[in-house]
Amino acid sequence: MKTVNVLVACGGGIATSTFAATEISRIAKNAGIPVNVSKAPLRDVPAIAKEYDVCFTTSKYSQDAGTRIVQVGGLITGIGEEETVEEIKHVLTELANG
Structure with a gap:
């Protein structure tokens, strides 16, 4: 199973992305899926998202x-x-098994 590289983005890249990143990490752990999670503001997505699986x-x-x-x-x-x-x-799951 592949480790999935995840980007979580919100308006400012701090508050809601931190909460979402924590929840996504928890969901992945409970599903047995290895992930690396990073956070960013939405404005940075066009420049950096291609470096991530999702x-x-x-x-x-x-x-x-x-x-x-x-x-x-x-x-x-x-x-x-x-x-x-x-x-x-x-x-x-799709990305980890893909």
């Missing part, structure tokens, strides 16, 4: 970033949280 954003992001973008606002708002967790698991 970029999870806490808000909508529609630019091409050279890697897969997955919106995970449900982790922050609680709206659709179960579906968001399942999508995170699915993406991480």
Whole structure:
């Protein structure tokens, strides 16, 4: 199983990305998926996202970033949280086994 390199991005790259990164790390650990998680502000995504296997954003992001973008606002708002967790698991599993 491959270690998945994850970027978590939010507006400022501090508060919500820290919370989301912690949750994504927990989800990966519970699923037995090795991950390396980094955080960044959304404005840096176009320049650095291609260095990662996936970029999870806490808000909508529609630019091409050279890697897969997955919106995970449900982790922050609680709206659709179960579906968001399942999508995170699915993406991480696919990348780890890919």
